[in-house]
Amino acid sequence: MSQGRSSQVDGRSGRPRVAVVYGSPSDAQTMSKAGATLERFGVPYEEVSLSAHRAPRTLAEYVGQLKSREISVVIAGAGLAAALPGAIAALTTLPVIGVPISGGALDGMDSMLAIAQMPPGVPVATVGLNNSTNAAILAVQILAVSDPDLALKLATFKDDFEQAAAASLADLSGARA
Ligand code: RP5
Numbered sequence: 001m002s003q004g005r006s007s008q009v010d011g012r013s014g015r016p017r018v019a020v021v022y023g024s025p026s027d028a029q030t031m032s033k034a035g036a037t038l039e040r041f042g043v044p045y046e047e048v049s050l051s052a053h054r055a056p057r058t059l060a061e062y063v064g065q066l067k068s069r070e071i072s073v074v075i076a077g078a079g080l081a082a083a084l085p086g087a088i089a090a091l092t093t094l095p096v097i098g099v100p101i102s103g104g105a106l107d108g109m110d111s112m113l114a115i116a117q118m119p120p121g122v123p124v125a126t127v128g129l130n131n132s133t134n135a136a137i138l139a140v141q142i143l144a145v146s147d148p149d150l151a152l153k154l155a156t157f158k159d160d161f162e163q164a165a166a167a168s169l170a171d172l173s174g175a176r177a
Pocket of ligand 1: 022023024025026027051077078079080081082101103
């Protein structure tokens with residue numbers, strides 16, 4: 001299953017707007033936070049395990065039909081010599097968000113550089129190591145540019161940070177009084 005498109009394609013609550021792709025089933029746990037975050041915002045997505053190195057032709061075929069299926073953003077996670085996000089970015093004009101995944105002899109330094117150091121003209125928006133949560137939030141932010149309901153959910157989400165910080169500061173001053 002690690003060598004081809006996964007049979008697990010989850011269009012959750014409607015037509016998927018985001019594709020969450022990762023290089024191996026061994027990446028699934030790290031990438032699951034992307035799905036959980038998209039679900040939190042009510043964004044339908046599909047999830048596919050597909051390796052750029054092991055199944056390049058299948059990857060090209062999969063990426064080639066994303067636009068006609070009205071997918072708007074791709075989140076791509078990979079470890080080691082992480083070609084997947086860059087290979088997808090080379091095959092589409094959709095925005096691609098890359099998630100470097102730790103593991104192997106260099107424990108993620110390799111995948112961080114492979115994903116971030118794209119040549120001019122083929123950008124991949126790279127998030128922190130294993131941070132598929134941020135990849136999903138960035139995907140939601142991209143979708144929210146033309147989706148007022150999502151923009152409102154994002155504003156509330158960010159506001160919650162501010163309120164939690166204010167509440168914890170208030171608790172602290174209460175404890176000091
Ligand atoms: C990468 O190699 C994958 O993204 C994964 O992080 C890593 C190891 O893959 P497996 O050997 O576990 O399939 O291509």
